[in-house]
Amino acid sequence: MRVYDALMDLYGPQGWWPLGPSVRYHRGEYRQPATPQAVFEVYVGAILTQNSTWSGACQAMTRLWALKAMTPRGILALADEVLQEAVRPARYLRQKAGYLRDVSSFYLHLKGRVPSRDELLAVRGIGKETADSILLYAHHVPVFVVDAYTRRILVALGRIGGDEEYDMIRSMFEKELPGDEIVYNEYHALLVEHARRYYSRKPYGAGDPLIRKFRTRRVARKDAE
DNA sequence: AGCCAGGCTACCG
DNA sequence: CGGTAGCATGGC
Incomplete structure (x- = not known):
């Protein structure tokens, strides 16, 4: 949640899903007409x-x-x-x-x-x-969406080694977070926004201001033996 | 010019 | 099982 709050401070609410041609999404409208x-x-x-x-x-x-x-x-x-x-x-x-x-x-x-x-x-x-x-x-079901960006950020913050299973990473978030659809919605969107700036090009995480604040010493490398 | 996208399936060992 | 080649593109 601390990382979430930091991201929210940086970028503000994202209001995903961006959607297509028929529906214009307005910031803050999470319960759009579910036509x-x-x-x-x-x-x-x-x-x-x-x-x-x-x-x-x-x-x-x-x-x-x-x-x-x-x-x-x-x-x-x-x-x-x-x-x-x-x-x-x-x-x-x-x-x-x-x-x-x-x-x-x-x-x-x-x-x-x-x-x-x-x-x-x-x-x-x-x-x-x-x-x-x-x-x-x-469908507004509270599940945490994991993507390639999520992995890169977690690796940079020292929380995972990188080769963890998708569902393992998902449950990491779901265990730590309140089961709130809006938090899941915003968190994934915020991670994408953040990653587009600092994690789309190697070396991943260069210049990421969150690393200083949140990087943990202990890195869960699988091959550390 | 080159690198990079919010993966997934099929097929390989 | 785990690993990865291949998939008819467009934008910065």
Whole structure:
């Protein structure tokens, strides 16, 4: 929580998920109208932004919107070629076009129900980070989202060695934090904001003002024996 | 010019 | 199991 507070002092509330073309997110609005449209856009954005930029994902979503395909049925109705062309700015166009189809039919089968983490993980194209992002940002389930940036920051602060399992890192946070959706929402977003500034280029953490304040001596290296 | 994105799956040993 | 090559890009 001390690191969280420091990040909040630095950057202020982030108000994630950034969302797509249909819904304009306003700072501080965490309980936006959870329309099926907005919920589905989180699914789509979560796939499109994988190992990619938000700018690219957003361009792809704008193309889908223009094709009136920002819905599960709309996506399933597109020809492969058209869907892939829409996805292009988000990289991996064949892969992600396929993922979007699988996610779309999965979403239809839900019929508005909130899926479990395991159900999400069974969908091709949804791994752990994507599943947790969907649970948190689409369905308001309090889970902590771990990503590559989270790892880098924790390594720099001496809290992990770096090769820990995803779920181990997630439970580190969930044990320390109050089970508050808004804290999980903001914390992940703040870590991304912070990492974009200090952890996107090697050497990771150079110039990070938090290191002085929060770095622990004890580094949990696995190969320390 | 080069480096880097908020991963995931399939396939290898 | 753990490790990693490969995935049809665009922006700073």
